[in-house]
Amino acid sequence: MKTALLLVAFIAAPAMAQVTVTDAWTRATAPGAQIAAGYMTIKNAGKAPDKLVSASSPVAEKVETHVTVKEGDIFRMREVKGFDIPAGGSYELKPGGAHLMLMNVKAPLKEGDKVPLTLRFERAGEVKTELQVGRLTDTGKHSH
Numbered sequence: 001m002k003t004a005l006l007l008v009a010f011i012a013a014p015a016m017a018q019v020t021v022t023d024a025w026t027r028a029t030a031p032g033a034q035i036a037a038g039y040m041t042i043k044n045a046g047k048a049p050d051k052l053v054s055a056s057s058p059v060a061e062k063v064e065t066h067v068t069v070k071e072g073d074i075f076r077m078r079e080v081k082g083f084d085i086p087a088g089g090s091y092e093l094k095p096g097g098a099h100l101m102l103m104n105v106k107a108p109l110k111e112g113d114k115v116p117l118t119l120r121f122e123r124a125g126e127v128k129t130e131l132q133v134g135r136l137t138d139t140g141k142h143s144h
């Protein structure tokens with residue numbers, strides 16, 4: 001049902017996707033760490049839902065879309081096929097929830113750095129942003 005609605009929306013209104021990204025950030029990486037999580041708020045001002053389908057960054061071998069799920073008392077991450085951004089709404093990537101996972105980070109991320117990131121949306125196409133690198137200990141208890 002959801003897929004059908006998305007398809008109809010895609011055919012009916014191909015133009016004017018309006019996706020913006022704010023508050024994009026990640027943490028500094030610990031020595032030897034090869035993964036980093038990216039967080040941000042994605043707003044969709046358009047009249048049709050959109051979907052973040054993939055992302056990439058020059059600092060990482062690949063970037064995955066992850067959610068955090070609770071299994072008993074343990075939080076685990078799971079890769080998903082993307083994030084649905086509601087029409088006229090927003091979707092938040094935050095510690096303990098959905099996030100982008102930078103895999104095989106090539107060099108340590110240092111506080112104050114900015115990490116280029118390209119997001120690809122089903123409708124809006126490519127949206128470029130930067131992750132502001134915060135402290136290693138920044139808010140949240142996301143562990144891997």
Ligand SMILES: [Cu+2]
Pocket residue numbers: 037066077099100101
């Ligand atoms: Cu993850």
